[in-house]
Amino acid sequence: MKARVHVMLKNGVLDPQGEAVRHALGALGFDKVEGVRQGKVIDLDLAEGATEADVKDMCEKLLANTVIESYEIELA
Amino acid sequence: MRAAVVVFPGSNCDRDLAVAFEQAGFDVSMVWHKDSQLPEGVDIVGVPGGFSYGDYLRCGAIAAQSPICKAVIDHAERGGYALGVCNGFQILTETGVLPGALLRNAGLKYICRTVELKVATSDSAFTQGYNAGDVIGVPIAHHDGNYYADAETLAALKDQDRIAFTYVDNPNGSAEDIAGILSANRRVLGMMPHPERAADAGHGGTDGAAMFRALSGLLTVA
Numbered sequence: 395m396k397a398r399v400h401v402m403l404k405n406g407v408l409d410p411q412g413e414a415v416r417h418a419l420g421a422l423g424f425d426k427v428e429g430v431r432q433g434k435v436i437d438l439d440l441a442e443g444a445t446e447a448d449v450k451d452m453c454e455k456l457l458a459n460t461v462i463e464s465y466e467i468e469l470a
Numbered sequence: 471m472r473a474a475v476v477v478f479p480g481s482n483c484d485r486d487l488a489v490a491f492e493q494a495g496f497d498v499s500m501v502w503h504k505d506s507q508l509p510e511g512v513d514i515v516g517v518p519g520g521f522s523y524g525d526y527l528r529c530g531a532i533a534a535q536s537p538i539c540k541a542v543i544d545h546a547e548r549g550g551y552a553l554g555v556c557n558g559f560q561i562l563t564e565t566g567v568l569p570g571a572l573l574r575n576a577g578l579k580y581i582c583r584t585v586e587l588k589v590a591t592s593d594s595a596f597t598q599g600y601n602a603g604d605v606i607g608v609p610i611a612h613h614d615g616n617y618y619a620d621a622e623t624l625a626a627l628k629d630q631d632r633i634a635f636t637y638v639d640n641p642n643g644s645a646e647d648i649a650g651i652l653s654a655n656r657r658v659l660g661m662m663p664h665p666e667r668a669a670d671a672g673h674g675g676t677d678g679a680a681m682f683r684a685l686s687g688l689l690t691v692a
Binding site: 403407408410411414455456457459461462 | 527528531535563564569570571573574575576577578616618619620643
């Protein structure tokens, strides 16, 4: 089984990297970009028997810092 | 009085921190990240600055899961003293020993220079050598030092007088200009600036030395 975890800064937490990307896009003439948020994607190769609950546990304990980040799990 | 300084792969302020403790009269042992126990009778644990595990995933995230960190958490939960500087502060927030998190600097740049800090409280073993309101010069060297906590946590830190140091001229966007905070029992301090880099005349400043002297004085009496 494969799982993909999306980790993003929570809404309301300033994302200075996303802001810098927004500015750079503006400088390139992309004037319709109103906001950019940058996150990360983590792909997991999982052995037989692993469950979504296991992945959730991994997110809570390590993959995301839930003080500042939210996560979403996609199973494939 | 005994101090232990934790060494992770990528720590680069471990020896500076050890020297600062030694100069204040501590007997210092270095502890490797794979060790699962602190040496017997340790009074204070230093979690040093650097780039533990290459800052992979998040600064301090992997270090927080290391065997020695479990021992550091136990030590703090037993009421032991701990000082986390820079990456050490990030690690202590990742373990949950201290609240909040350190985000990328608001200006996105790595900042390495001496800044002015205001001592926000003298009511702790770490800050009793200063007067509240004192302004001291201490170097910072970080990319992710922008302190963040939710409104409720910030209010609790203020109400409980747990903000130890604030920046006079906020360099990184930290909430409430916070440079360092104390645990609820006031025995754990996490701070982004490096007091161990301002602890000897050769450093160009000695404003950090009072912290190590105060710690050594208190722990001797205890």
